[in-house]
Each structure stands twice: as C-alpha cells, then as structure tokens.
Amino acid sequence: MEFPSDLRYTKEHEWARLLDNGLVRVGVTDYAQDALGDVVYVELPDIGAKVKEEESFGEIESTKSVSDLYAPVTGKIVGCNSLLEEDPQLVNEDPYGEGWLVEVRPQVMFDETSFMTANEYRVYVEEAE
C-alpha cells in the first residue's frame, strides 16, 4: 500500500496536500479506498461552502457502505473534483491523483505538524489492522 511522503495524513484516513497557491487538496488514502471497496458515489459540498476541521463535509459510498468525509482543516471549499460525478471509481484507481475530493482555502495557515507523516500513518494503519 502506498502512502506518498509529501502528503499529510489524518486519523480519518484522509490525506491533505498543501498546494503552491496555499490551498489544501484533500482525498482519501489508499488504505481507505481499499477498505471501502468500489466507490460508486461521492457527495461533495458546493463551492463556497464553509467546512470545519474534524466535521463532516460529505459522504463517500461504496457498493457495501457509506462513510462520512471529515474536513482536515477549517476553511472554504474552492474546488470539487467534478470527474467523480461520472467516474467515482477514480477514488479507487488513483486516490492521490485523479481521485482527489476537494480543495479548501484554509482559514489559518496550514500546520503540517498537526497531521501524521507518511511513516506515522503507516504505523497507525498497521496498528488498526
């Protein structure tokens, strides 16, 4: 299972990537997509919606279950991955690339240290197994 080292990870099995323009891109991890199974529907917020750290901002549904998506940071939604409307399985096929979920303009500066690194997340996942 892959956990790219340039990403930061949450206990909710999501990743956050600080982009050059200060936005934070959010997706679910390889572990999460594997545990979910085939994703068939993703409910994302509208552009402009306010999201709050650790609160649900959407839902991801696989053939077998539905899970909440949690915002890793507080801020405003400035981008949603519209490819997922037609092809939600991108989350399974490319969770860190084309399967990203939303982009958030964080209210305060993104603090990498409040997340897990790839190595820490790997340990976290192994302990959860």
Add this chain to the structure above:
Amino acid sequence: MGVSQEAALKETALASRHRELGGKMGAFAGFQMPIQYEGTLKECRAVRQTCGIFDVSHMGTVFVRGVDASRVLQGLFTNDIEKAPVGAAQYTLLCAPDGGVIDDLIIFHLAAEDWMIIPNAANVHVVVAEIVAAKARQPGPVRLVVEDVSAEYGILALQGPRYAEVLASVLPNVSVGRFRLASFDFAGEGVLSGTGYTGSPGVEIVAPASSVTRLWDALQLPLREVGGCPAGLAARDVLRLEMGYPLWGNDIDRETSPLEAGLGWAVAFRKGDFRGAEALRAQREAGVPRMRVALLGEGRRPLRAGSVVLDAQEAEIGIIRSGGFSPLLERGIGLALVQRAKVPFSIDLRGRRVAVEVVDLPFVDLS
C-alpha cells in the same frame, strides 16, 4: 472483529483458495465467506459479460428420500412439486402456520423417490426440523429419510453468458437447460443444475466437498481464458438485487408473507393443503397490508436497506428491505415493503430526501 467471533465461524472447503486469491473474507450466516476478490464491480461485470464463479457452499444440502418423500414435501412447501418432474429443479417456500416465510429454497427432483434440498445457510437446521416434524405429523408409518450432508458437500455457481464454454472444458459431456438437472462424476458424483441467483445464464454445481474443490481448481484457467474471474457474495447480492430476487433475512422472513413479497407465484393454492395454506388463503381473501415495490433512485447514490420510504405528503409508508447500486443502470436501486395502495415518492437516506420511482422488475433487461 474479535478472535472468539472468528473462531465460531465455519468455513467452506475452499477457504484457503479464497485467501490465496486475495479474497476479502467476511461473516455471512455463520460462515467466513469471500465477500469480494479484486472488486465487486469488476466481478459483477464478469458475470454479466463473460463468466464468474461463486463458492456458495455455505448453503445447505439435504437429501430427502423414500416412497413418501414427495407426498410429505408437497404438504410442507408452498409450490406444487408435481410441476417438478424427475430431472427438474423448483423454487419454493417453507412457511410457518401463520404464513411467514421460514425459508426460500431450491429443490431438486433427482429420482422418483429422491429429492435434494438447498436451504439458506442460516435455515438448514430449521428446514430439516420442519421436514422431520412433517413426517411425524403423518398418520401411520412413513417411509422417508432426511440426511443433512451440508458439512460434507459444497456448491459452486458458474454464472455468465460464457459459462457453457468454461464448463465444457471441464465437464465436456454434461449440459442442462434452465431449472433442469444432470448428474456428473468428477472425482465424486454430483448434480449440475440450471439455476443460479444472478439472472445471467449459468449453472450451480452440487457435489461432495472434495469434488467441488477439484472442480473449482479445474475451472480457474478456462474461466480466466474467457475473461472471467471468481466473484464474491457482495457481487452476488448486487446481481440478485438487479433481478429483484428476494434475499431471506432482508426481503422475506418470518414476519413477511410471500403474498406481500411478490412471491405469490410460488404459492400453489390449488394443490390442496400445505403448511401455512390456511393463513395464506385468508390473506389472499382479505388482501395483505403491505406490498413489495421496486424503487429506482434518481441518481447514483445507492439506496440502503432500512431507509424509510415516504409518500408525496412525507408520510412514512414503508421500509427499504434490500438496497444498493446497480452497475448496469448506474443508479441506486432497492426493494421495499410499503403499505398497500400507497405511492412511494422519496426515501429518507440518513436525513436526506432521495426521489425514487416505482419500476417493474427486473431492474435490468438482460435479453
């Protein structure tokens, strides 16, 4: 999942095969079963387009033999076994005296005095007990032997438009039509049945576990050669739901009448007395309070079992009993039980309203 819980689960003879194939195992009806291998959608696609193989050995295998077997079973099950001559299979129901469904099952008429019964995994013991009790209720001596071989037998389902090619490469001289049976010998005698629960063409193979294991192994290469793959119970659930086939425990149970569940076609009122007949006749006269409806969601969002069904006035009129996502339609689908004469308008999915449309079954057209 706790260790003790896992230890209590039974496995089929193919459990090690499933693990080698990377199958994700999960609990179903007291068994540790493969829920999926590479992916549920891929497995559904294989069954619809080429071929998939399922291990359904968790289901029971019960022989009922003897000169009185047909008479006793005719008085127990709802369907008319006169319509299942030797060499035929039949879908039937076992109902309680109040008309509730104890189990739905397939019965095979192997020989004049020889039946094989395939109950759901969770209901094997109760079905066997009901047959034994039915025997005891008969006046005078009854020649009938019930033999539960569930632990020694296995069942495979080979399903998909290219199943016959796959099968022929392993059992070259055996073929069956829909709901027809044939015997074969492949390191043990077994029964080939033109049945399955996916709606796609295919067969089920019932044989001693050692034979089933060898068949599973022998079928893998021809299966891959047509582009097929093993398929798990999650795919089976999706495929049966696309056809509107009921799942015992979801769509039917002890508290649900076959007349409510759209299974009146499997209740042969004309054949005379059978278990539950009186209650079911009364229900037919009076009309049942609920009816099964097929619901198509407005978008991709899967409909989920347990969701409340609402009418246009937002009144609660029923519950989704089975729900999910149809890969062929790319829409949410569900089977619901709703109050008679009410019209479903939407469902409540975790507080969100999702518009639904009542459609005819099957959801998908495979012709």
